[in-house]
Amino acid sequence: TSTFPLYSKKDVSKHASMESRVWVTYEGEVFDITEFIELHPGGSRIMLAAGGALEPFWALYGVHKNEHVLEILKEYKVGEL
Numbered sequence: 558t559s560t561f562p563l564y565s566k567k568d569v570s571k572h573a574s575m576e577s578r579v580w581v582t583y584e585g586e587v588f589d590i591t592e593f594i595e596l597h598p599g600g601s602r603i604m605l606a607a608g609g610a611l612e613p614f615w616a617l618y619g620v621h622k623n624e625h626v627l628e629i630l631k632e633y634k635v636g637e638l
């Protein structure tokens with residue numbers, strides 16, 4: 558049983574800048590990755606996914622197909638879709 562709040566895709570889309578905080582989704586979960594932006598090894602490209610799904614970008618950049626990346630993402634979970 559999950560204790561995370563539920564959000565809609567529309568809710569997530571409102572968090573697409575540093576000012577409004579940066580949220581993304583992955584496999585039905587919602588993450589606030591604002592604090593990770595400056596730590597991202599791939600630089601500011603990460604902002605392309607701001608307010609939406611990671612899947613299309615991670616399909617392009619296979620470097621993310623890695624348990625280590627999911628461990629990082631997990632730390633930033635704030636909700637579910």
Ligand code: HEM
Pocket residue numbers: 581590593597598599600602603604605606611614615618620621623625626629630
């Ligand atoms: C590299 C995490 C989103 C583009 C990496 C690496 C990590 C990471 C850990 C280093 C992987 C390694 O070398 O083993 C994340 C996380 C993301 C995210 C946690 C979302 C929360 C994105 C997005 C894009 C992207 C949306 C593109 C639009 C890249 C690129 C690299 C990279 C191009 C390779 C950088 C290089 O080696 O020069 N990312 N990433 N990432 N990421 Fe991301």
